[in-house]
Amino acid sequence: MLDLWLDYKDLWLSGLKVTASLTLLAILLGFVLALPIGVARARNRGLSGVLAYGYVNFFRGMPLLVLLFLVYYGAGEFSRDLRSLGLWWFFRDAYYCGLLALVLNTAAYQAEIIRGSLNGIPSSIREANAALNLTRWTAFRRVLFPIAIARALPGLGNEFILLLKATSLLAIITIFDLMGQARFIFSETFDLRAYYVAALHYLVLVLVLEWFLRRIESRNAWAA
Amino acid sequence: MTSLALFRLPCAVIMTASLALPAAAETLRIGTEGAYAPFNFVTEDGSLKGFDVDIGNALCAQMQVECEWSAHEWGGIIPALNAKKFDVMVASMAITEKRQEKVRFSSPYYFNAMRFAALKELELDTATPASLEGMVIGTQSGSVAVTVLQEYFPESEIKLYPKLGEAFLDMESGRLDLVLESKFSIGDWMAKGTDCCAFVGEDFLMDGTIGAGIAMRLEDENLQTRIDDALAAIIANGTYDDIRAKYFEFDIRSQPRIVSDLFKG
Known part of the structure; x- marks a missing residue:
């Protein structure tokens, strides 16, 4: 299998880079989007609650593959309008389209994980905040948020690993990620080992991600 | 192996039965x-x-x-x-x-000869490695067109699609400048009423293609x-x-x- 890797070393490495960068960006941007949605879900009041509920269920209800086709080929249908709006540079690029679909999808799941951990904080802690006369913002920033994140980490880690593997779907919209390269190398060689090589790369990426998550978890451990 | 043999047994029975009728x-x-x-x-x-x-x-x-x-x-x-x-x-x-x-x-x-089709707005009159430099060319992954593009058009960007229809969609939206595929398939797509694109250059076969x-x-x-x-x-x-x-x-x-x-x- 090493020969197959060495023969196409540049392709494998560039695929690895694309998969890793897509995963990392989708995790970070997805988290940024998920945080306010998760908080709104936990609060579950007013317009923000309704919107967050709608967002989560809309995107959890749609298979990522369908979302990907809608974002990529759907945007293609409106290329004229997108051009006149000056947004075509973004939607023309398969990488950006794929990233957008990943972010929209993962944000919905991450938001639910954050909601769960916020709701799971014992009411005694909220009472302590009130007793200390903390403002709502300070209480959230200094107490509730750190606890919620610590509790959310195992669930988030799980989602990040799923997300990493979900990036392989992006190969079908012409992105040369690991899976895209594997498909290409397979079509060149008709050698099924190309997919084993791809699988090993994913395994390595998952192990690296898992190692990072473990480190972050142990730093943020919360005895509650 | 044992489980496979067991699995095949009922199939074989059914197949012989249906063939006998x-x-x-x-x-x-x-x-x-x-x-x-x-x-x-x-x-x-x-x-x-x-x-x-x-x-x-x-x-x-x-x-x-x-x-x-x-x-x-x-x-x-x-x-x-x-x-x-x-x-x-x-x-x-x-x-x-x-x-x-x-x-x-x-x-x-x-x-099954190949031929380029290009966006009309590019106003190309030839399809040579020099005239297509820097352009985005799409085709179906695994097709012989990929080999042609890699070998003779290294200065163009290649995009590969699981299905040819998806490459045509990206031609219509302008993500691709050209598509290289069988002239028959391209002709069939054009006959469906697309007027984004036109054939350029002549048709050709892969080396060693029979x-x-x-x-x-x-x-x-x-x-x-x-x-x-x-x-x-x-x-x-x-x-x-x-x-x-x-x-x-x-x-x-x-x-x-x-x-x-x-x-x-």
């Missing part, structure tokens, strides 16, 4: 892609149609066997044939040396003789030309120019 007609399992109009495609009611399908059926009629069709993903169609998911592939596959290591081909049943062949497993030598004989017979009795006329207004059995001859230097 009619007048023991032999069934030829034919695989195709089903996404390569007008050669092979799936209609709205889910049935396979197209030039390949008509040729396959004519061969079955000539050989006096029953055809049983199935559709397979292009990227995995050779492994599917070798895994005995079907026995004969009529899927417009270009005969190449690399593929001949994996499967056995009949004599060519037509020449045309499109009907593929079977390497060990099926007898089958190849039978297919070749049936093919010669339907060409001789005019059935082939009747089918061809249903799809194309031009001859598809004469040989176009070779790619290295066209783009050398």
